[in-house]
Amino acid sequence: MSWRAQRARGKWLRAFLLVLAGVIFLAPVLWTLAASLGVMPDNSHAPPSWFASPSLEHYAEIGALTPTFAQALETGTWVAAAATGLTIVVAYLAAYALAGARFRRRWFVVQGFLILASVPVMAYALPLLSIVRTARLYDTFVGVVAANSAGFAPLAAYILYGYLAQVPPELEQAARLEGATLWQILWRVVVPLTVSGVAATAVIVFVLNWNLLLVPMILSETQIKTIPILMTDFFRLEREIDWQSAAAVLTVSLAPLLALLAVTHRLLDHFTLTAVQSIE
Amino acid sequence: MIKRNSPMRRRERIWLVLPLALLVFPFLLLPLLLGLFESLTNYGPLQPHPQFVGLANYAAVFRTPDFAASWRNILIMVTVAVPLELAIGIGLGYLLREPFRGRAFLRVVFLLPWLVSPIANGAMWHFLLSQQVGMLSYFAAWFGMDFYSPLASVTWALPTAIATDVWRNAPFACFLLFPGLLAIPPELWEFATLEGASVFAQIRYIVLPWLMPLLLAVALLLVGSTLGTFDDVLILTGGGPGSATVTPALYSYLQAFQFALWPAGVTAAWLIVASMILIALVYLRLTRVEAAA
Numbered sequence: 001m002s003w004r005a006q007r008a009r010g011k012w013l014r015a016f017l018l019v020l021a022g023v024i025f026l027a028p029v030l031w032t033l034a035a036s037l038g039v040m041p042d043n044s045h046a047p048p049s050w051f052a053s054p055s056l057e058h059y060a061e062i063g064a065l066t067p068t069f070a071q072a073l074e075t076g077t078w079v080a081a082a083a084t085g086l087t088i089v090v091a092y093l094a095a096y097a098l099a100g101a102r103f104r105r106r107w108f109v110v111q112g113f114l115i116l117a118s119v120p121v122m123a124y125a126l127p128l129l130s131i132v133r134t135a136r137l138y139d140t141f142v143g144v145v146a147a148n149s150a151g152f153a154p155l156a157a158y159i160l161y162g163y164l165a166q167v168p169p170e171l172e173q174a175a176r177l178e179g180a181t182l183w184q185i186l187w188r189v190v191v192p193l194t195v196s197g198v199a200a201t202a203v204i205v206f207v208l209n210w211n212l213l214l215v216p217m218i219l220s221e222t223q224i225k226t227i228p229i230l231m232t233d234f235f236r237l238e239r240e241i242d243w244q245s246a247a248a249v250l251t252v253s254l255a256p257l258l259a260l261l262a263v264t265h266r267l268l269d270h271f272t273l274t275a276v277q278s279i280e
Numbered sequence: 281m282i283k284r285n286s287p288m289r290r291r292e293r294i295w296l297v298l299p300l301a302l303l304v305f306p307f308l309l310l311p312l313l314l315g316l317f318e319s320l321t322n323y324g325p326l327q328p329h330p331q332f333v334g335l336a337n338y339a340a341v342f343r344t345p346d347f348a349a350s351w352r353n354i355l356i357m358v359t360v361a362v363p364l365e366l367a368i369g370i371g372l373g374y375l376l377r378e379p380f381r382g383r384a385f386l387r388v389v390f391l392l393p394w395l396v397s398p399i400a401n402g403a404m405w406h407f408l409l410s411q412q413v414g415m416l417s418y419f420a421a422w423f424g425m426d427f428y429s430p431l432a433s434v435t436w437a438l439p440t441a442i443a444t445d446v447w448r449n450a451p452f453a454c455f456l457l458f459p460g461l462l463a464i465p466p467e468l469w470e471f472a473t474l475e476g477a478s479v480f481a482q483i484r485y486i487v488l489p490w491l492m493p494l495l496l497a498v499a500l501l502l503v504g505s506t507l508g509t510f511d512d513v514l515i516l517t518g519g520g521p522g523s524a525t526v527t528p529a530l531y532s533y534l535q536a537f538q539f540a541l542w543p544a545g546v547t548a549a550w551l552i553v554a555s556m557i558l559i560a561l562v563y564l565r566l567t568r569v570e571a572a573a
Contacts, residue, residue: 018375025389028447032408042412043411044421091300093297094296097296115500118503120505123549123550126311126542128307150303154304214510231399235399269384
């Protein structure tokens with residue numbers, strides 16, 4: 001086979017595999033979306049038929065099935081936004097300090113962030129509850145946000161370290177010679193150089209916070225009901241719920257993140273985990 | 281031994297690190313340590329004056345049949361799901377590496393499953409695998425085949441839980457690995473094309489060596505998240521049928537909150553910490569070998 005024919009064949013194979021992957025990733029979500037709009041199959045006979053009565057009634061029913069849904073959307077947004085903000089700020093400052101210092105154990109500190117980032121929440125959730133109760137932060141917004149942030153701060157610090165290690169130290173040295181303070185250097189020189197990386201990291205951390213179940217589930221009882229908690233209650237208590245209503249709940253819970261992805265996908269192209277290369 | 285390459289004073293550095301330390305110490309490091317002490321006592325919400333009980337909690341936990349099942353299940357999950365997720369991530373990244381029309385759109389589609397929360401993923405697949413309105417059942421019906429939800433089968437529940445986990449996490453692995461694949465110098469690809477290297481040779485001799493540090497980091501994150509599998513199975517199977525899909529995290533949660541056996545819950549959870557310590561040591565060893573090479 002000629003080189004040209006081989007290349008053409010490779011191109012078709014690549015297109016086929018990519019479309020296949022796209023279908024596998026997209027189909028379950030589209031199937032759910034269709035059901036939420038009243039379009040679903042009837043598999044009880046062969047060949048199966050489609051049962052279609054397109055309407056938005058199942059979305060209207062969400063309010064009746066789970067009266068606190070709107071409340072949960074609001075709570076979830078505030079918790080995720082506050083925890084993301086706190087995580088990014090504390091992780092950025094620490095990662096900056098680490099990138100600016102050169103000491104022999106730095107490699108271990110950076111890898112330590114990654115190791116802490118990979119510890120699953122359930123591994124420490126029960127003692128965490130003891131601590132949060134003792135601190136009188138049980139069932140409070142502050143307690144959940146602090147615990148969420150502590151869980152994701154190591155990951156954010158690891159990612160942000162990768163961006164900060166690439167900032168040339170000469171720029172900071174020049175600014176310092178001009179008499180700039182640390183905060184001026186940070187705000188005027190370092191932050192502008194890393195802003196797209198920070199924003200991409202913030203999007204990822206926001207998604208992780210939005211979807212986190214265990215921390216708000218264990219650390220709160222009634223006050224902090226986020227979307228994952230609401231869905232857990234909903235699906236555990238009503239197992240015999242009909243598929244269209246379930247699909248509507250699933251679609252609405254995914255919609256905010258889809259909107260976020262649509263708005264920020266160009267930003268996410270800047271996302272890289274370069275910390276691994278920046279350690280020597 | 282501090283060699284400054286940036287004009288930052290020691291006191292400034294402490295101020296910069298302090299907020300992270302104040303957050304991570306009480307809400308992450310302290311509970312990780314406290315778990316070990318709690319697991320050696322009979323401490324619990326109903327036991328205000330805890331006593332040291334040695335390894336009694338561990339002995340009690342080891343005796344329950346679900347405990348062994350949970351570790352058997354998670355071992356299978358980690359060894360099957362993580363390599364699959366990494367392989368799919370590398371494969372998709374390899375296919376996406378050259379620009380083409382619609383690549384930006386495909387990258388968005390390829391991140392979509394990761395946006396579905398683990399809890400929603402479990403609920404969604406519960407219905408998608410159902411006999412009446414499900415997706416697989418629909419295709420089976422075309423061929424006149426009977427289809428029963430694999431989630432009800434002791435044999436198939438665990439592979440199905442793993443498959444839904446891979447569906448959700450492989451896109452994230454691809455998202456994390458893709459920038460690393462893009463960073464491979466173009467000369468290497470050109471050289472491989474001139475040499476007529478096969479896809480597998482390219483992956484073996486170009487992609488893997490170049491990607492190794494990043495691959496190890498992503499693998500660690502995936503191992504950690506799989507080890508903590510909890511919400512994924514909570515709705516999907518609830519750990520069943522029997523104990524076919526119970527995980528250490530689910531076991532620990534049920535002990536503490538459903539059976540009110542706080543010490544058992546803490547002890548089972550601390551074994552997750554212990555296994556994370558082992559995994560971290562292996563990770564550090566592998567990265568140091570990699571860095572030395």
